[in-house]
Amino acid sequence: MAFLLASDGPRPSDATVLQAVGLSKSFFGQTVLAGASIALRGGEIRALLGENGAGKSTLINLLSGVHRPDSGTIVLDGRAVTLVRPVDAWRLGISTIRQEFSLFPDLSVAESLFAGNLPLGRYGTVDWSRMSDLAGAAIARLGYAIDPRRRLAELSVAEQQLVEIARALTHRSRLIIMDEPTASLSLSEVAHLKQVVRSLAAEGIAILFVSHRLEEVMDLCETYSVLRDGRLAAEGAIADTTIGDMVRSMVGRDIEAPDLSGRTSQGEVVLSVRGLSSPEGRSPPVRGVSFDLSRGEIVGLAGIVGAGRTEIARMIFGLDRIGAGSMAVRGRNFRPATPKEAIAAGLALVPEDRKKQGLFPERDVVENFAASRLGRLGASLFLNRRAERASLTTFIRQLDVRAPRLDASVSTLSGGNQQKVVLARWMALHPEILIVDEPTRGVDIAAKADVHRELRRLASQGVAILVISSDLPEVLAISDRILTMCAGRLTGEVPASEATEEDLMQLMTRDLSFTS
């Protein structure tokens, strides 16, 4: 097997690599994509924008051979192509890096890179040492060092993503589609990924970059295409547009800025955390974290992935054992052994991973909403589905949930609506202390604004809210006060009104392990 590098020499960067014209696709009679067109030149980094349900995923699926278009043509390097299966697209040089990786958790990095194309030795057996060398070289090209013998499952999300990209480079890629590659990366990892993307583009590869983070798009991409309701709503050069314009074309209306008035109200302390540490040997660790949370305030907890933010939330909510330290709710000692005890003390946690920790995919919207009632003390002998439904209906109106049928499976809803249902689940318990972990990850812009508005409203009603988010603009926009973490320690506290992204970044990368 020849180990082909992505570019076998410089290409004219202005040649059109991909031209898709008039792509349409319907599922079960519902039009998802209605004549969308997109074109990419070699070396171009184009952002593909749109709300959830706008047709981005379908467009990607058509370009990567997962689905076949009902109508429209795909032209690659000047030749019309028909993509029947994903492997057709792969062979023609279209690689797709998905949000959920298609790698093999139990194989090594090297095996994953060359799966389906293993370098063979003289007797038709796998040439392990050559494969290791090739794999090492492919990853080194991305400016990273990952031992090719490590199992995929041991790698971080960022590392797995790099392996996916390296896999795309093990053969001649013309177009790399990246579906929200930064969604679960830390800031430094995002910065590194951007470098990688730029260097790929410099080699003449066209990049289609899907992201909900517009700041990132502004920084990285040259051009953009916006899909709305399955149609191309706008396209152009990034240099000629603003975030506001892009948002307007995605949503089709203006998004109101969150109302920042009256956010200085400082109530009594409801949760105090003193010297909270995780047990020995936990990774990532939490080391001696102390803070207070007061009635009616929103405290942002910022830090890179792996700083220990989620781990703090898990200990407070009784999900993980506490190593050392103490907590108090309304001045009374608090050390929950289970989430049930935390709930009884007036806490609620909207978890980080909606799919793994939040949703009951087989169950309907009502049951998903009402699930938090089950763990409450003093639940009645029989369920009252009518009351559950009535309660849900009020939240649906309040949060603007788009759910055509409440007795349909929750997995029929879009990501944003699912997140709202999970949020409503916890709001229904009227918690005093609400912890939200990545409240708007993978959620479209309109739903994000709804969630932010709702959090502010809850705070104005006296709920103490801790927001964990990797999205710095989000932290800045909704918090009253921001705590920063690095390597398991709190590294700073700033009022949101005075903080800038740069300040936060600095605090989030200040590793105190060596100074204390």
Next chain:
Amino acid sequence: MTTTTSSLPATRSTSNRAIDLLARLAPALFLVLLMVLFTTLAPRFLSTINLFNVLRQVSIYGILGVGMTFVILTRGIDLSVGALAAFTGLVAAVVAKGAVDTRLVLPWGGASWPWAALAAIAAGGLSGLLQGLIVSRLSVPSFVVTLGGMTVFRGLALIIGNGGPISGFSDSFGWWGRGMVGPVPAPVIAFLAVVVAAAIVLRSTPFGRAVYAVGSNPEAARLCGLDVNRVLTSVYVLTGLCAGLGGFILASRLNSAEAVAGTQYELNVIAAVVIGGTSLYGGAGGIVGTVIGTLLIGVLLNGLVILNVSPYVQQLLIGAIIVGAVVFDVSVKKQKR
């Protein structure tokens, strides 16, 4: 998958609903079809006597199936129910008789049927509790625990009966297996009672909802404040209780309890639950489906006997239908995505 879900707007639920409906009705349609087929081939299939005969035959499967439904809803499996029915049948027999030959002599002598039934159900419940604790607290796969349990309970049954049967019970003991209320066989009444109770628990109580939640997503269930281990343990207790009742009725019907009773029942019971639409992946299904699945198995077995089909072929057909049902379940899930 989030990606695919988000690519399809909410409106797609209409077609999903059609698929859902079809999936839900499929076992019932198949049952009707099968009954029409058997009636055409052998008209006496549809006689009242024969239909009640079918019901009587499936009652024990059905009772075991109700417990099994709870376990499968939590992504588990209980392979021990057949052996447990044999073991609890022997427990009931010992309590009713007061002794086995000169061994196991109970100081209070033979007891009336309620005590025998209670003892069987309690023994089943305790056995289930033990298995449930191993599954939930020690996180051992239910397949392994109950596979071991299957042998252990069979062994216990052999020990109690010393390898032989215990036969000859009082008429009141025997009524539960062979008695009638009007035209309705007594086991059918027990089956119905269990079904109604289980359906209410599953559909209308927080515990039933918790069973679905734990089966659908254990991690999310824990975050919602549910005691996942307790729910898991409980479902094995429930299958144990059902196996105890089933064991008592089985001993009553045969007028004899022995260690080989209920052999391979677990297969027909699991088949009935799965054919009835309860997903082996947990979180979806219910009691009504299990009733239909049980009837389907009963009708199939009965019809094949009436048509003089070889018992060897019967085995083959049932196996094929189980696989077919799971293939259907999986393909419907694929469609929905």
